[in-house]
Each structure stands twice: as structure tokens, then as C-alpha cells.
Amino acid sequence: GESVGLHLPTLSVQEGDNSIINCAYSNSASDYFIWYKQESGKGPQFIIDIRSNMDKRQGQRVTVLLNKTVKHLSLQIAATQPGDSAVYFCAENNDYKLSFGAGTTVTVRA
Amino acid sequence: DTGVSQNPRHKITKRGQNVTFRCDPISEHNRLYWYRQTLGQGPEFLTYFQNEAQLEKSRLLSDRFSAERPKGSFSTLEIQRTEQGDSAMYLCASSLSLQGGEQYFGPGTRLTVT
Numbered sequence: 639g640e641s642v643g644l645h646l647p648t649l650s651v652q653e654g655d656n657s658i659i660n661c662a663y664s665n666s667a668s669d670y671f672i673w674y675k676q677e678s679g680k681g682p683q684f685i686i687d688i689r690s691n692m693d694k695r696q697g698q699r700v701t702v703l704l705n706k707t708v709k710h711l712s713l714q715i716a717a718t719q720p721g722d723s724a725v726y727f728c729a730e731n732n733d734y735k736l737s738f739g740a741g742t743t744v745t746v747r748a
Numbered sequence: 749d750t751g752v753s754q755n756p757r758h759k760i761t762k763r764g765q766n767v768t769f770r771c772d773p774i775s776e777h778n779r780l781y782w783y784r785q786t787l788g789q790g791p792e793f794l795t796y797f798q799n800e801a802q803l804e805k806s807r808l809l810s811d812r813f814s815a816e817r818p819k820g821s822f823s824t825l826e827i828q829r830t831e832q833g834d835s836a837m838y839l840c841a842s843s844l845s846l847q848g849g850e851q852y853f854g855p856g857t858r859l860t861v862t
């Protein structure tokens with residue numbers, strides 16, 4: 639079965655608002671997670687990653703939070719833009735192999 | 749464009765036919781991965797190479813599937829005697845063999861078996 643999974647398959651957000659996408663994982667030994675964005679007709683694109691020795695990491699308009707106690711991570715997108723419309727995946731990186739969840743489709747409303 | 753490229757982008761074939769896909773990784777990347785993605789799901793790992801050596805194959809990769817990376821550069825994925833259940837997007841990714849080396853994905857080859 640899946641080692642990572644997402645809470646909601648879809649998310650609709652107003653342009654300019656913040657988005658939060660959640661992901662749960664089951665393996666307490668997991669130590670490296672990555673968020674990917676996949677637009678229609680394209681392969682997944684790296685957004686941001688986090689290792690288990692951190693609980694927060696920030697990028698440009700994105701923040702990933704990791705809660706190891708409850709085995710949960712989230713991706714926050716600030717000031718969501720139309721170009722953020724895509725499917726977002728969390729993935730566990732086991733050195734060479736990525737294990738993906740099912741994805742959350744984010745739709746940005748104008 | 750110096751990213752990962754895949755050809756063809758789309759392939760329609762009849763059940764029972766053989767198909768072959770090609771992946772050209774980023775030139776300095778020594779690791780190459782194949783994933784399969786069905787509609788509404790995340791990609792699933794199939795196999796990976798470090799240079800020309802195929803180091804792991806998923807149980808998803810039946811005997812009808814074979815992958816090669818003969819010179820440690822481009823890779824091919826062949827599916828023999830295709831079945832309708834093989835219809836999916838086949839994604840290739842590449843990376844450097846550093847711990848946690850980021851995997852860069854190609855655009856994928858969408859296979860439809862009729």
C-alpha cells in the first residue's frame with residue numbers, strides 16, 4: 639500500500655489567498671520528503687523538500703511543515719496565483735526511489 | 749532545452765503489439781529512473797539505473813517489460829505483448845547520485861493500448 643497519502647483530493651482557492659495542502663505518511667523511519675507540482679501534460683516538478691531533522695523549511699512563496707509526532711506534512715502556498723493551478727504530490731524519498739501519494743488538485747479561482 | 753526528454757510523447761498501439769520508449773536524461777546525471785502513472789494517481793516506481801547498471805526493478809515490472817541503458821546515457825523501456833492495463837503515462841527522471849539528489853522528470857510518454 640501507499641506509504642504517503644493526501645487528505646483531500648481537491649482544493650479550490652481564491653486567487654491571492656493562501657493554500658494549504660496536507661499529507662500523511664505511515665513509516666516513522668521516513669526521513670526525507672519532497673513536494674512536487676504537476677501541470678497538465680507535464681512531468682512532476684520539484685517544489686521543495688524537507689528532512690526529518692527539520693520541522694519547517696521555506697522557499698519562494700512556499701513553506702513545508704513536518705510534524706514527526708503525528709507523521710504529517712503540509713505545503714503552504716502564499717498568495718496563490720493562477721499559475722499555481724496543478725496537481726500537488728508529496729513523496730517520500732528512499733535514497734533512489736520516490737513513493738508518491740495520490741495528489742491534490744488545486745484550482746485557483748479568479 | 750537541457751532537461752529530460754522523452755520520445756514519443758504519445759503512443760497508441762493495439763493489444764499484443766510491442767512498444768519502445770526512449771528517455772534522454774540530463775547529460776551529467778548518472779542515475780535514471782522509470783515511473784508509471786495512471787490517471788488520478790501519483791507516479792509508481794518501476795526501475796532505476798546507475799550508469800549502465802540496472803540496480804532495482806519493482807514487482808510492477810512484469811516479464812513483458814524490459815529497460816536498458818546501454819552506454820549509461822539514454823535509456824529505453826520496451827513493453828512486449830501490450831495489454832490494455834499497460835495504458836498509462838510512463839515517466840523518466842534523472843539525478844546525480846548524491847544523497848537526496850533531486851530527481852528531474854521528463855514530460856512522459858502517454859501510452860494507450862486499444
